[in-house]
Amino acid sequence: MIPLAASTEQRARLAALPLRREFHEAAAAAGYWPLTPASIGTLQINVGKLCNQTCRHCHVDAGPDRREIMTRETMTLCLDALARSNIATLDITGGAPELNPNFRWLVERATVLGRHVIDRCNLTVLMTAGQADLPEFFAQHRVEVVASLPHYRATSTDAQRGVGVYDKSIAALKRLNDVGYGDGRSGLRLVLVTNPVGTFLPPAQASLEADWKRELLRLHGVRFDTLYCITNMPISRYLEWLADSGNLDAYMRRLVDSFNPATVAGVMCRSMISVGWDGRLYDCDFNQMLELGVERSAPQHIRDFDAAALVRRRIVIGRHCFGCTAGAGSSCGGSIE
């Protein structure tokens, strides 16, 4: 784990920065204070921090040494919550969610319930032992694969995610293409997610998508459906890197100065509930890593899930929230504008 692994340390580091405005002030100026949900369309489950990669920007501080992992009992509670609500989408994240021994069971049960399932995939996990048939499994259950790839070329990808990750990622993408993902006809949706390899905001999503499609096809014959551009959040390993490289103040200033009021309506916390590996509830995966649980008056654990009560909650915010509202905005679905 990193020195800033403790969420209290991360929150203290952010709180000590000299910012010219707070997030609640910016949200208020945009007409969204208090910040409340519009709906709960997605249940996002973090099934554990175990990962086969150790990316330098990871907001989860995930890696091969992490032992926090969601049990089948907690997954059952998540499925019960889905079954007694009209939440349309189950969004599974980690870590590498596929390394949870009950991952496939969870996907199967959620699809039996008729829910749309998203898997947030690091691609290289498809190349690890015992996972070779994942593309076929995904296709069989019509799972939407949202896969991380910082760049369509190797240099930046390996700089962020580790040497050799790019080649394995391309091999994994080819295997997904082989079963129909990204062909634009099968309905098997393959999304790529890029985030900046450094201390800057992500590129314009629409402008970049055409570049990516052309270059991945030219370089490797790889096809995909959509590109999401997301902003790096100043928490966990990325926060550590910002601080160590002397970029933390400037990055936070950039996020605050780039606040875009038009993005607030679409921030992801307004349409989802995040479940931690131990079943605790959060407004988003970032709040989860900072251990900022949902408002105390709302249900705190998935066993107490109550959609009506949760949609009435006030969303818990902090300075890191400027990461979702800078520039074109950033969410689990890419840029907001």
Place this chain on the structure above:
Amino acid sequence: MADYYNSHDLARFPEIGGNAPELAKKFFEWYGAVFADGALSAREKSLIALAVAHAVQCPYCIEAYSKDALEKGSDLDQMTEAVHVAAAIRGGASLVHGIQMRNQVTAVGM
């Protein structure tokens, strides 16, 4: 004598409008329009700007477009190739003038 180039002067660029605001307004509007997505993508235009910045050897522009190229989605390999393009044109421009030299030599030499 103060330094000719200070990195913080880059952020003061808008001050150039201090004595000619209408001209500056037109320049900055045109400048913004030039770099928008068009027949070329914003990323491609940023790489061209980076190459030209090296050709004209403007430290302000090099700082601005090194960062901008990354923000627009280019990587260091692509940026380095853009700088080589600038260098090749600069080098080639010198070398092709060697033909002028040869013309002079042909005119006056034996």
